[in-house]
Amino acid sequence: xxxxxxxxxxxxxxxxxxxxxxxxxxxxxxxxxxxxxxxxxxxxxxxxxxxxxxxxxxxxxxxxxxxxxxxxxxxxxxxxxxxxxxxxxxxxxxxxxxxxxxxxxxxxxxxxxxxxxxxxxxxxxxxxxxxxxxxxxxxxxxxxxxxxxxxxxxxxxxxxxxxxxxxxxxxxxxxxxxxxxxxxxxxxxxxxxxxxxxxxxxxxxxxxxxxxxxxxxxxxxxxxxxxxxxxxxxxxxxxxxxxxxxxxxxxxxxxxxxxxxxxxxxxxxxxxxxxxxxxxxxxxxxxxxxxxxxxxxxxxxxxxxxxxxxxxxxxxxxxxxxxxxxxxxxxxxxxxxxxxxxxxxxxxxxxxxxxxxxxxxxxxxxxxxxxxxxxxxxxxxxxxxxxxxx
Numbered sequence: 001x002x003x004x005x006x007x008x009x010x011x012x013x014x015x016x017x018x019x020x021x022x023x024x025x026x027x028x029x030x031x032x033x034x035x036x037x038x039x040x041x042x043x044x045x046x047x048x049x050x051x052x053x054x055x056x057x058x059x060x061x062x063x064x065x066x067x068x069x070x071x072x073x074x075x076x077x078x079x080x081x082x083x084x085x086x087x088x089x090x091x092x093x094x095x096x097x098x099x100x101x102x103x104x105x106x107x108x109x110x111x112x113x114x115x116x117x118x119x120x121x122x123x124x125x126x127x128x129x130x131x132x133x134x135x136x137x138x139x140x141x142x143x144x145x146x147x148x149x150x151x152x153x154x155x156x157x158x159x160x161x162x163x164x165x166x167x168x169x170x171x172x173x174x175x176x177x178x179x180x181x182x183x184x185x186x187x188x189x190x191x192x193x194x195x196x197x198x199x200x201x202x203x204x205x206x207x208x209x210x211x212x213x214x215x216x217x218x219x220x221x222x223x224x225x226x227x228x229x230x231x232x233x234x235x236x237x238x239x240x241x242x243x244x245x246x247x248x249x250x251x252x253x254x255x256x257x258x259x260x261x262x263x264x265x266x267x268x269x270x271x272x273x274x275x276x277x278x279x280x281x282x283x284x285x286x287x288x289x290x291x292x293x294x295x296x297x298x299x300x301x302x303x304x305x306x307x308x309x310x311x312x313x314x315x316x317x318x319x320x321x322x323x324x325x326x327x328x329x330x331x332x333x334x335x336x337x338x339x340x341x342x343x344x345x346x347x348x349x350x351x352x353x354x355x356x357x358x359x360x361x362x363x364x365x366x367x368x369x370x371x372x373x374x375x376x377x378x379x380x381x382x383x384x385x386x387x388x389x390x
């Protein structure tokens with residue numbers, strides 16, 4: 001009879017924003033069907049944006065349209081200042097918090113903290129690492145462990161018409177400056193003139209032995225070139241992507257610790273997952289984020305779908321390393337000793353402004369002294385608002 005049929009319950013729809021690489025969207029897309037099967041009435045969809053927007057784009061405007069966003073940790077200062085996302089700590093037990101602290105890769109868990117709150121979960125962990133074509137490197141010996149060793153490898157490779165690789169588009173050039181420059185967040189000089197001079201000198205040495213396209217490469221473009229061509233033997237510093245080590249057909253890449261004392265100082269990257277403060281379904285989004293970051297999913301389907309987990313248990317898992325060409329075990333020392341960028345409000349704007357100058361300095365178009373003056377002057381201005389509030 002008309003009007004007698006029961007109406008179906010309204011669906012709860014979660015919408016998420018990922019960055020456009022399989023390392024990010026692969027495990028997110030793979031999670032939707034099984035998670036929704038266990039949560040009737042829930043629908044989840046993931047959109048994608050560019051790697052640049054993920055790392056340096058505006059975050060605030062997208063939060064009105066999405067329940068969940070995967071983002072880079074230096075946004076945390078702006079997020080905390082304007083309370084743009086839901087703090088997770090209010091929704092986690094003391095036991096859960098302790099677990100995340102111990103299951104964090106390097107400083108990943110801490111990187112999403114600000115003002116005593118936890119603004120995101122570390123869903124993905126990464127840092128600058130070394131990489132190489134094992135079939136090409138075997139001609140030259142072992143993986144280099146020092147800057148001097150890298151230069152020697154580069155000189156030998158050039159005799160054979162081959163190159164090192166050093167991705168330094170502006171974003172990655174600024175990351176390299178932070179790695180080599182030993183920045184100090186609490187001083188008047190973010191990078192001293194002496195350390196900046198040394199950093200630029202070392203980076204120019206590497207750039208001189210690197211493929212001519214290096215200044216147009218980010219890590220993805222570099223790795224794609226290494227897979228498609230046989231002229232780049234080794235890369236000393238670039239953010240690692242497990243996908244290139246997990247290939248089963250040749251050529252594939254292998255990854256290693258950076259060539260630095262104790263493999264220390266490489267820039268920490270990775271990604272966090274946060275819940276928008278404007279979400280109408282906060283608890284459902286929080287529950288789903290916790291599922292994505294759980295050890296069982298992280299060392300299971302997350303890796304099989306092309307992800308690079310944020311869980312330390314996954315990084316140490318033997319089956320995970322078997323699937324990934326030992327990517328995680330081979331770079332764990334580097335990420336454990338990696339450098340955590342400042343997370344004060346405005347750091348993204350500072351980074352974005354300095355990046356082209358760092359690239360120009362590596363290319364030899366800007367002096368180290370001018371670079372240092374620009375970086376330190378801008379950093380002092382950038383920090384002033386936060387200091388005055390304190």
